[in-house]
Amino acid sequence: xxxxxxxxxxxxxxxxAAGAAAVAGCSGGEETPTEGDGGDGGDGGGGGGDGGDGGDxxxxxxxxxxxxxxxxxxxxxxxxxxxxxxxWIFLNRQYSVYGKSTDVDWEARRDERIxxxxxxxxxDTDTVQxxxxxxxxxxxxxxxxETPTDNIVLQAYEGLLSRDREGKVIQELATGYERLEAxxxxxxxxxxxxxxxxxxxxxxxxAFSINRIVDPEVGxxxxxxxxxxxxxxxxxxxxxDSAVIVESxxxxxxxxxxxxxxxxxxxxxWVESNDEAYINTHMxxxxxxxxxxxxQDVSVTFEAYGDYWKDGAPADELVITAASEASxxxxxxxxxxxxxxxxxxxxxxxxxxxxxxxxxxxxxxxxIIYNAMIYDREPFDSVEFRRAMNYAVDLESIVExxxxxxxxxxxxxxxxxxxGYNSELDPYPHDPEEAERLVEESGYAGAEIELHTPNGRxxxxxxxxxxVVGYIDDLENVxxxxxxxxxxxxTDVLLDGDITTGPAFYLIGWGNATFxxxxxxxxxxxxxxALTSYKNERVDELINEAQSxxxxxxxxxx
Numbered sequence: 001x002x003x004x005x006x007x008x009x010x011x012x013x014x015x016x017a018a019g020a021a022a023v024a025g026c027s028g029g030e031e032t033p034t035e036g037d038g039g040d041g042g043d044g045g046g047g048g049g050d051g052g053d054g055g056d057x058x059x060x061x062x063x064x065x066x067x068x069x070x071x072x073x074x075x076x077x078x079x080x081x082x083x084x085x086x087x088w089i090f091l092n093r094q095y096s097v098y099g100k101s102t103d104v105d106w107e108a109r110r111d112e113r114i115x116x117x118x119x120x121x122x123x124d125t126d127t128v129q130x131x132x133x134x135x136x137x138x139x140x141x142x143x144x145x146e147t148p149t150d151n152i153v154l155q156a157y158e159g160l161l162s163r164d165r166e167g168k169v170i171q172e173l174a175t176g177y178e179r180l181e182a183x184x185x186x187x188x189x190x191x192x193x194x195x196x197x198x199x200x201x202x203x204x205x206x207a208f209s210i211n212r213i214v215d216p217e218v219g220x221x222x223x224x225x226x227x228x229x230x231x232x233x234x235x236x237x238x239x240x241d242s243a244v245i246v247e248s249x250x251x252x253x254x255x256x257x258x259x260x261x262x263x264x265x266x267x268x269x270w271v272e273s274n275d276e277a278y279i280n281t282h283m284x285x286x287x288x289x290x291x292x293x294x295x296q297d298v299s300v301t302f303e304a305y306g307d308y309w310k311d312g313a314p315a316d317e318l319v320i321t322a323a324s325e326a327s328x329x330x331x332x333x334x335x336x337x338x339x340x341x342x343x344x345x346x347x348x349x350x351x352x353x354x355x356x357x358x359x360x361x362x363x364x365x366x367x368i369i370y371n372a373m374i375y376d377r378e379p380f381d382s383v384e385f386r387r388a389m390n391y392a393v394d395l396e397s398i399v400e401x402x403x404x405x406x407x408x409x410x411x412x413x414x415x416x417x418x419x420g421y422n423s424e425l426d427p428y429p430h431d432p433e434e435a436e437r438l439v440e441e442s443g444y445a446g447a448e449i450e451l452h453t454p455n456g457r458x459x460x461x462x463x464x465x466x467x468v469v470g471y472i473d474d475l476e477n478v479x480x481x482x483x484x485x486x487x488x489x490x491t492d493v494l495l496d497g498d499i500t501t502g503p504a505f506y507l508i509g510w511g512n513a514t515f516x517x518x519x520x521x522x523x524x525x526x527x528x529x530a531l532t533s534y535k536n537e538r539v540d541e542l543i544n545e546a547q548s549x550x551x552x553x554x555x556x557x558x
Contacts, residue, residue, distance in 0.1 A: 071253055074546035075420025075517040078539055079412040083425045086386040087525060087534035089371035089468060090427060092399055092407035093415050094459055094509060096365040099330060099352040101339040104128060108361040109165045111261075111513035112147050114340060116155045116302070116318040117288040118165070121339075126316040131329050131338040133456045134487055135297050135322045138280035141264035142213050142223045145495055145530070147511055152320055155302050156196070157264035157285035160187050160206065160244075161256065167366075167515060169260040173201065173286065177259075182251040187259075189242045193309045195267045196283070196290040203237035206244045208268040210235035219271055224495055227523045227530045228262040231255065231547060250548050254516050261513040288313040324456040333358050343459050346404035364408070367511040368415055368520065369458055371451060371468060372533035377504035379444035388438035390428035392478075393471045397430070402463045413520045420517025420546070436475050445477040453507040454487035465507045494531055518546060 068074045083090075098108050103123030109115070119128050136149040141157045144150070160174040176188035193201040212219030214232050231252040238245050248255055270284045283291040288310070289302035302318040321338070323329045329341040330348045334355040344352055344360065352358045373380035373389065380386055395409040411427035414420050439445055449472070453465035465482050472480040483503070493502040510531075512520045526543055527535040 068542075068545070071546045071549040072420055074542050074549070075414070075521075076422040078521055078542040078546070079414050079420060079422040079517060080425060081536070081539055081542065082521070082525060082534075083412045083422075085383055085534075085536060085539075086390050086428075087373060087375060087536075088413070089373070089389050089393055090410045090412065091369045091371065091393075091395065091464065091468075091507075092403065092409055094365050094367040094369055095362055095403075095406045096342075096367075097344045097346075097349070097360065097362040097406065097459060099333045099341045099344045099358055100361050101333065101336070102357050102359060104339045106340065106361065107165060108363045110167055110363050111163065111366050112151075112511055113154060113513075114151045114342075116315065117313050119318075119340065120314040127319065128315040128317070128340070129319040129321065129338040130340045131332055132320065132322045132342050133324055133326075133329070135320075136300070137488060137491075139283050139291075139294065139300075140221070140276070140279045141266065141285070142209075142219075142221055142225055143276075143280065145224050146491060148322070152300050153264065153283070153285075154287070155289040155318060155320075156283040156287045156291060157266070158287050159259060159261075159263050159265060160189075161260040163260050163513070167513070169256065173206070173265055174259075177256060179255075180245075183248050185246050185248075185252075185255055186238065187244050187246065189244065190309065191242065193286050194307055195270070195286055196305055197267060197270060198307075199267055199269065201265070201286055202268075203242055203244050205268045206265055207235040207237050208271070209265045210244070210246060210263060212266070212271070213263060220276065224530055225262060228519070229258055230518065230522055232258070253547065253549060254514060254518065257514045257516060258519075289318050292317070326456060343456070345460055346406055362406075365511065366415065366513050366515065367458075367509050368410060368413065369407075369461070369464065369507065369509045370410075370413075371465075371505065371507050372524075374499065374502070374504045375534045375536075379442060379447040379449070380504060382442035382444060384438045385442035385444050385447070387428075388435040388442065388475075388478075389472060391431045391438065392435035392475055393428075393468050394430035395427050398464060398467050402460050402467050406459070413525060414517040415512070418512070418515050418517055418520075430471075432471075432475060436477055439475065439477045446479075447477075448479045448481075449505050450481050450483050450503070451505050451507060452483045452485050452490060452503040454490055455484050457487040458509045461507060461509075468507075497530070499532065518543060522547075 068077050096108050096112055100106055105120040105122050106118060114130055116128060121128055132148045132151060134148040136152045137144050137146060139153060141153040158172050160172060162170050162172040164170050173190050173193060174187040175190050179185050189203055189206060211234050212221055213223045213225050214229055215234060216222040231248040233247050233249055235244050235246045267284050271279060281294055288305055288308045290305045292303040293301040300320045304313040304316050326343055326345045330344060330351055332338045333341045336357060349360060352360055373386050375381060399407045399409050409427040411425045412422055451465050451469050453461055455462040469480040469482050472478055510520060510524060521543055523529040523531050525532060525534045526540050
C-alpha cells in the first residue's frame with residue numbers, strides 16, 4: 001500500500017540541509033550565496049524593512065517613505081511597490097524534486113542545473129541518462145532562455161566562473177577576477193584549455209563570447225540573454241596577458257555574480273565560419289562532454305571529452321531525453337530506463353521512494369512561479385483588478401493541497417534569502433469579499449479571463465493553474481478558464497520582444513541563479529525587460545538607482 005509522505009517526511013527523505021531550513025521557514029538563510037561569495041562584496045545584510053534604512057509602516061503608493069540609502073534598500077523598495085501594484089498573482093517558490101537511480105551518485109542543486117560531470121555511475125554501465133520534461137530549443141548556448149536547453153548545453157560549454165551545488169561562486173575558465181575601477185573588471189584566463197575542435201581557448205574567444213551576448217552586431221545573433229549580463233557593455237582582450245577586460249555602465253554591483261551564472265564561452269572562428277542552423281545543431285565547447293549525436297526533439301548523446309582540462313567525466317556517455325508527463329518519467333525511472341528525472345510530483349514520491357532501484361533528491365529551488373497580468377490589457381490595466389486576483393486565490397491551500405506542502409507562498413517577486421528580499425511583505429491573504437469589492441471598484445465586474453499555462457514544465461503547473469482559475473471563478477463578478485499551451489509555443493511568444501503578441505494572463509516560472517533581486521525584476525518587471533509584463537516608471541527608477549550603487553569591494557580569487 002502506498003505510504004502517504006507529508007512535507008516533513010519528504011524532506012527527511014531528501015536529506016538536504018536546505019530542505020530542513022525550508023521547513024523552519026528560513027530557506028536560504030546562512031546557506032544563501034550572496035555577492036560576497038563572488039568576491040564582489042555586496043551590500044551586506046539589509047536586515048528587512050527596505051534595506052536597513054530603518055523599518056517603516058508606510059506604503060510606496062500611499063504614505064510617503066524616505067528615499068532608500070543603500071542598494072539593498074532600493075531593491076526592497078522595488079519589491080514593496082510591486083507587491084502593492086500586483087503585476088502578478090504571486091504564487092510559490094518551487095521545490096526541485098528529482099528522482100534518481102541507485103546506480104548513480106548525485107545530489108540535486110538549488111539552481112536546477114543537472115551537471116552530468118557531477119553524476120557518477122555506480123552500477124554495471126558507464127552510461128548515464130537524464131530525462132527532462134522538455135528538450136532543447138537549439139544548441140546555440142547564447143540563443144535560449146529555458147532551463148531544459150541550459151541543462152543540455154552546459155554539458156559541453158563552460159563560463160568564466162561557475163557555482164558549486166550550494167551556489168557558491170567558483171572558478172572555471174577564469175583563474176582570477178578583480179574590479180579595476182567602476183565599470184571595469186578583469187578576468188585572468190586558465191591555460192591549457194581546448195575546444196572540442198582542438199583549438200586552444202584564447203582571450204579573443206572570451207571577449208567575442210561576451211560581446212556576442214551584449215552586442216547584436218557581433219556573431220550574427222541578437223541574443224535573448226543580453227539582460228542576463230545586465231549593465232555589461234562589452235569586452236576586449238587585455239594587452240599582453242591572457243586576460244579579458246569587461247566594461248559596464250557604472251559600477252555594476254553584481255557583475256561577478258552574473259558571470260558565475262551566465263555567458264558560455266564559444267570558439268570565435270567556429271561561430272564565424274558556420275551559419276545559425278549549424279550552430280544550433282552542433283556543439284564546440286570546452287566542457288567535459290562533446291556532442292556525439294543529436295536528434296532534434298528526441299535525444300542528445302554526449303561522449304566524455306578526452307582532452308578536458310580537469311579530470312575526465314565519471315561517465316563515458318551521457319544521454320538526455322524528455323517526457324512531458326511526470327508519470328511517464330517516474331515509470332521510466334523505476335523500470336531502470338533512465339537515471340535522473342526532473343519534477344517528481346508529490347503523488348509519485350512514495351512510488352519512487354518505495355522502489356528498490358530509485359530514490360528522491362530535492363532542494364528548495366531559486367525559481368518562482370507566478371501568473372503574469374499584462375499591465376495595459378483589459379481588465380489587467382486596473383491595479384484594483386490585479387489586487388483582487390491576488391485576494392481571490394487561496395495560496396496557502398494551493399501550497400498544502402496541490403503541492404502537498406512542497407512549496408513556499410510568495411508576496412513579492414524576490415524569494416526569501418535573496419539580496420533585496422523585503423521581509424515586511426507577506427503573501428496576500430485569501431479574502432474573496434475584498435476581491436469582489438475591488439473588482440467592482442475597478443469597473444470590470446463581469447470580466448471573463450483565460451489563464452494560459454504549460455503542462456509538465458513546472459511542478460504541478462497545470463494543477464496550480466486550475467486551482468487559481470477555480471478560486472477566481474468562484475467570485476460572483478468574474479469568470480475564468482484555463483488554456484493549456486505547449487511550453488515551447490508559449491515561451492516563443494513571450495520571448496519575441498513584443499509584449500503585444502503574448503496572452504494577457506499566463507502562468508510561467510522564473511529561475512534566478514544569481515540570488516539577487518535585480519535579476520528577477522529587471523527582465524520581468526521593468527519597461528525594457530526581455531520577458532516583461534509590466535511598465536512603471538517608479539520601478540525603473542528604483543532599479544536604476546540600485547544598479548548604480550556598489551557595496552563591498554572586490555578582490556582577486558586566484
